[in-house]
Amino acid sequence: MAVDSTLAEMHWKHDLLGSIEIGIVVLNKNYEVQVWNQFMENHSNIVPGFIKDKSIFEFFPEIDKNWLIRKAEPAFSLRCPVFVIWEQRPYLFKFGTNRPITSHGEHMYQNITIFPLASLSGQVEQICIVVYDVTDEALNRLGIQTLNKELEKVSRVDGLTGLFNRRYWEEQFELEFKREKRNDKPASVVMIDIDHFKKVNDNYGHPAGDDVIRALAKLIQKASRETDVCGRYGGEEFAILLPDTPVANVEFLTERIRRLVEKYTVVHEEHEIKFTISVGIAGFEQKFKDHVQWLEAADQALYRAKLSGRNKVVVAGE
Structure with missing residues (x-):
């Protein structure tokens, strides 16, 4: 009975991680991948079994290692969430836009939240990186800014x-x-x-x-x-x-x-x-x-x- 309940719990957790339209990545203190959900697989073409227990920097060399470690430090040491919006950094993971026909963007714009994940002992041994696709919002904002610049130029x-x-x-x-x-x-x-x-x-x-x-x-x-x-x-x-x-x-x-x-x-x-x-x-x-x-x-x-x-x-x- 306990085995069945454990399998059932694993099944709904798998369904949940696979159905939500956000990226879920769990990293340990060595920045090795522990969880890689369906969103991340779809946009990276990297299956969870292939990246699990591997360094995130090995698969995504465009990530500034020193920057990410510095950003994640408050989550590990102070148990505080960290937020990074696309205006500060356009993306963490360089994914192509999932709207290649209707979108003028060359990559997915992302908002990032880093959560501490405490163990039973209360120590933070892992962090969860949540990736939000904000490409439409970013392109609309950039489009308005570009239009304003053009209007300003025309006016002078x-x-x-x-x-x-x-x-x-x-x-x-x-x-x-x-x-x-x-x-x-x-x-x-x-x-x-x-x-x-x-x-x-x-x-x-x-x-x-x-x-x-x-x-x-x-x-x-x-x-x-x-x-x-x-x-x-x-x-x-x-x-x-x-x-x-x-x-x-x-x-x-x-x-x-x-x-x-x-x-x-x-x-x-x-x-x-x-x-x-x-x-x-x-x-x-x-x-x-x-x-x-x-x-x-x-x-x-x-x-x-x-x-x-x-x-x-x-x-x-x-």
């Missing part, structure tokens, strides 16, 4: 040129002005305008004008540094913010851009279009009351470049 980038749009550029410019007011370091702002742009549109059409604008944006990007903030200010006008940069260095940079533009040819359909730019530069000065005044100084320098013949660089105050 000019669609035609790929440079920052006016709103975002002005936000960065105002922040830089406030930093300069506190630190009083050299910084400069540049305004660039395409000369006689209306003639390009009139002679070749607006699509050709767009090609010219895109070409100038690429030349500006090519000549600028990563720390420079380049934006399309409106129409055929561009702005560059150069933190930690004195006017003398900016003159060199903008002359380089002006010469690149002068030598460049835009090909639109069968037409070859040449164009030039005028440039105004203003260095930061403590006398500026706000960022608008700083920008107006650069705009006035640009206006003087236009009046004095175009295709040239003019510095405010000179």
